Amino acid sequence: MNRKRNCDDDTREFKSKNLEVERRRREKLSRRLLMLRSINPIITNMNRGTIIVDAITYIEKLQDEVQSLSQQLHQMETTSEETAEAKIDEVEAVENMKNWGIQAEVSVAQIDENKLWVKIIIENKRGGFSKLIQTLNYFGIELIDTHLTTIKGAFLITSCIQGKDGERLEINQTKNLLKDIINDM
Amino acid sequence: MNRKRNCDDDTREFKSKNLEVERRRREKLSRRLLMLRSINPIITNMNRGTIIVDAITYIEKLQDEVQSLSQQLHQMETTSEETAEAKIDEVEAVENMKNWGIQAEVSVAQIDENKLWVKIIIENKRGGFSKLIQTLNYFGIELIDTHLTTIKGAFLITSCIQGKDGERLEINQTKNLLKDIINDM
DNA sequence: ACCCACACGTGAGGC
DNA sequence: TGCCTCACGTGTGGG
Numbered sequence: 001m002n003r004k005r006n007c008d009d010d011t012r013e014f015k016s017k018n019l020e021v022e023r024r025r026r027e028k029l030s031r032r033l034l035m036l037r038s039i040n041p042i043i044t045n046m047n048r049g050t051i052i053v054d055a056i057t058y059i060e061k062l063q064d065e066v067q068s069l070s071q072q073l074h075q076m077e078t079t080s081e082e083t084a085e086a087k088i089d090e091v092e093a094v095e096n097m098k099n100w101g102i103q104a105e106v107s108v109a110q111i112d113e114n115k116l117w118v119k120i121i122i123e124n125k126r127g128g129f130s131k132l133i134q135t136l137n138y139f140g141i142e143l144i145d146t147h148l149t150t151i152k153g154a155f156l157i158t159s160c161i162q163g164k165d166g167e168r169l170e171i172n173q174t175k176n177l178l179k180d181i182i183n184d185m
Numbered sequence: 186m187n188r189k190r191n192c193d194d195d196t197r198e199f200k201s202k203n204l205e206v207e208r209r210r211r212e213k214l215s216r217r218l219l220m221l222r223s224i225n226p227i228i229t230n231m232n233r234g235t236i237i238v239d240a241i242t243y244i245e246k247l248q249d250e251v252q253s254l255s256q257q258l259h260q261m262e263t264t265s266e267e268t269a270e271a272k273i274d275e276v277e278a279v280e281n282m283k284n285w286g287i288q289a290e291v292s293v294a295q296i297d298e299n300k301l302w303v304k305i306i307i308e309n310k311r312g313g314f315s316k317l318i319q320t321l322n323y324f325g326i327e328l329i330d331t332h333l334t335t336i337k338g339a340f341l342i343t344s345c346i347q348g349k350d351g352e353r354l355e356i357n358q359t360k361n362l363l364k365d366i367i368n369d370m
Numbered sequence: 371a372c373c374c375a376c377a378c379g380t381g382a383g384g385c
Numbered sequence: 386t387g388c389c390t391c392a393c394g395t396g397t398g399g400g
Contacts, residue, residue: 016380018389025234025390026377032237039244047375049210052217055240059224062247069254076261129314146333201395203374210375211392232390378396385389 106182108175111160115144116169120157122182129155135181140164141174291367293360296345300329301354305342307367314340320366325349326359 016022037043037051040058044050107119120132133143146159163169201207222228222236225243229235292304305317318328331344348354 017387019379021389022379023377029234029237030377032234032241036237036241036244039241039248049214049217049375052214052221055244056217056221056224059221059240059244059247062244062251063224065251066247066254069251069258073254073258073261076258143334148331148333149328204394206374207394208392215392234390373400375399376397379394381393382391383389384391385387 104182106175106178108171108178110171114166114168115160115162116171116174118157118159118161118174118178120155120159120178120182122155122157129157132157132181136161139177140167141169141177289367291360291363293356293363295356299351299353300345300347301356301359303342303344303346303359303363305340305344305363305367307340307342314342317342317366321346324362325352326354326362 033048033051036055037046040051040054042058042061043054045054104123105119105121109117111117122132129148136143140163141161142164144160144162146157148158149156161169161174218233218236221240222231225236225239227243227246228239230239289308290304290306294302296302307317314333321328325348326346327349329345329347331342333343334341346354346359
């Protein structure tokens with residue numbers, strides 16, 4: 001502890017051998033502390049001790065952030081698994097349609113001045129049919145009576161439709177609308 | 186630097202006033218370094234300097250992790266917006282059913298020894314109908330002829346079904362299967 | 371003057 | 386032994 005250097009060492013200063021080594025060590029430690037402070041965006045003070053405290057709190061914050069993010073990501077992945085399955089189903093549906101030589105088709109015929117008869121053959125996309133119905137509903141088209149059959153990856157739909165509020169439906173417009181809807185799926 | 190204490194201070198050791206204070210400071214710093222080391226799962230050495238280096242590398246790793254996770258989360262959110270829309274549609278569908286007093290319903294009747302007639306009223310879940318069809322298909326049930334109407338957030342389905350390969354269908358089993366499928370949606 | 375934080379040089383102990 | 390790390394007590398400069 002207390003330096004026991006004798007008082008008789010007169011003028012000649014006796015340097016320890018590890019003087020320079022110790023100096024290097026201190027410098028290295030200081031540089032590393034500055035490094036630690038430089039990558040930490042949250043700094044309260046530039047004291048030697050507060051640098052470490054800030055680093056601790058920053059690490060804890062990052063750990064919480066990682067945990068929270070991975071948690072959110074995990075539950076988002078689990079909820080979107082069915083979407084992935086749907087994608088696979090759609091691919092298989094197209095394959096089936098190709099294998100069986102089924103061609104997509106849209107036919108529209110006039111029944112009377114208010115009603116049209118439509119026949120649609122499309123690939124069996126997951127949710128495609130209900131989306132078709134909803135889209136038609138959005139465009140003011142009401143499905144009165146509908147037949148539907150699924151065969152080997154295809155929807156076969158025949159339906160009697162009319163415009164809401166007695167609005168007249170044009171054959172070509174309706175046909176183009178149906179094609180657009182199917183293409184958008 | 187060199188202590189200038191006169192050699193005439195004889196036996197009485199003169200303690201600096203900041204001796205204890207400095208001691209507290211050192212202890213505090215050591216404790217904080219141990220804290221920093223304790224929350225760091227990646228430890229190469231327990232040296233004073235390597236503790237800081239490990240903390241730096243750990244912070245950098247955490248930062249990269251946070252960036253990567255938030256990036257993945259962001260692009261997953263953008264791709265799953267449509268799912269959120271579907272959820273909203275489902276909620277609205279249930280609201281509509283409640284507003285119009287439509288009750289979910291499953292009825293099954295026997296047509297002949299091979300065919301059953303079913304009537305189903307369910308909420309208009311996005312993709313629910315095609316999932317119903319696919320699930321029935323998975324359980325070996327074939328839909329021969331199907332009527333479907335959507336009214337105010339509900340599917341009204343009447344269908345003639347039979348078992349594949351001439352397999353007989355029991356009424357109660359089929360009814361329970363349909364209920365299970367609907368509950369799983 | 372005081373307080374606080376830091377750097378300094380050195381001895382002790384482990385490998 | 387030498388090398389390396391740490392704790393110690395103190396001097397010093399800034400607020």
